[in-house]
Amino acid sequence: MADVSRIIIHDVDEAFHEQLKTLSGNVVWADGKYAPCQGCFECWTKNPATCSMKDSLHEMCRVAGQADDIVIITANCYGGYSAPVKNILDRSIGTSTPMSTYRAGEMHHTLRYGKKGMIKVIVYGDINDNEKATWELMIERNRINHGYQSKELVFVNSVSDLEVSKL
């Protein structure tokens, strides 16, 4: 049975995907061959933890929900995730429920799968100082929003700088 305690999401390419598949964890290639979120909330209100669109992200929130830790490898896009990776995150809000609570003193949704372990984000490409500051904020906001206990943010110039075996 595949190790589901960790999910790795990346937007690189097929060759990199094959390399990542040698690691433990569920590896998802953000290849962009899926539709963006339509904001219908039916993953909360109609078919919980299921997207109304029947493409490869139909049950992505269930896959993400199983994992305690998440590793995201993404190109930099103005201090945020690349469009294909962000698309996966937008389509995964079924990992929470429509009910609200307080976390870190502010309003958030309650977590369908409970608190999580670690969110690690590796950003590659050309990143300026403003964007680095935005990334720091973004990951902290994501950590609180998704209920992760800890976070790690890494900047690399190129994916080729990454030692896959150490991920």
Place this chain on the structure above:
Amino acid sequence: MKTVFLDCSPKTKLSASGFVASMTGVFVSGNKKKMKLRTKADHEAVLKELEDADTVVFSMPLYVDGVPSHVLPFLQEMEKWCRDNDPGLRVYVIANNGFIEGRQNEPLMQVMENFCIRSGIEWCGGLGIGGGVMMNVMRIMIMVFLGLTVLKLAISGINTGVFPEMDYIYGFLEDLAVVLLLGCGIITFVIWLASCINRKKAYGKHYTRIMLPSFVFIIFADIFFTIISILKGGIFRGWFSRKKPG
């Protein structure tokens, strides 16, 4: 002066982003154009419209702490277009989130500012709205209440011969006052934003919200989603269950 308002909500109609963009547009002078930015098919028409524009206002929902994924490819295309055409645009952003704290829009604002820096266009600031969804629901409800009030006035006129029945009018005005009170922060900040657009001034970053204590807003939000989930049936399909992949 020409201002283009981009409603970046994926929804085809009745979007909160479209509503706040339209509300801002009421207070903006000059030539105005409101457009949808939903899919790649919209990109060309939007860029064409920006050719002779002075100002662009992006109005969008906050998705997972950032810009919705369908907007990002447009920003990248627009960045290239800006570098090729040097359009000298001023950019304002309205962001709208489902949580009560407007400040939760801050990462989105920074992403949009970073986009402007890379594109060589002028970042003029943005307004982050907490609970903007509730403002949208209220404006739909107040239109329904207006319709019902007119209907009740007509029926009472026919049945009793009393027209207009002032109690119905006072009842509607009370509902309208509640909407205006809860929305007074949003309305004030929207007028301020429009004033900066008109004067071609930087707005800075400002955050406002529906004027409710957060615990009251949370109760309303929970009731709202409970009703919708009963109507759509999700409440009976493992509403909170830790579902595994099929």
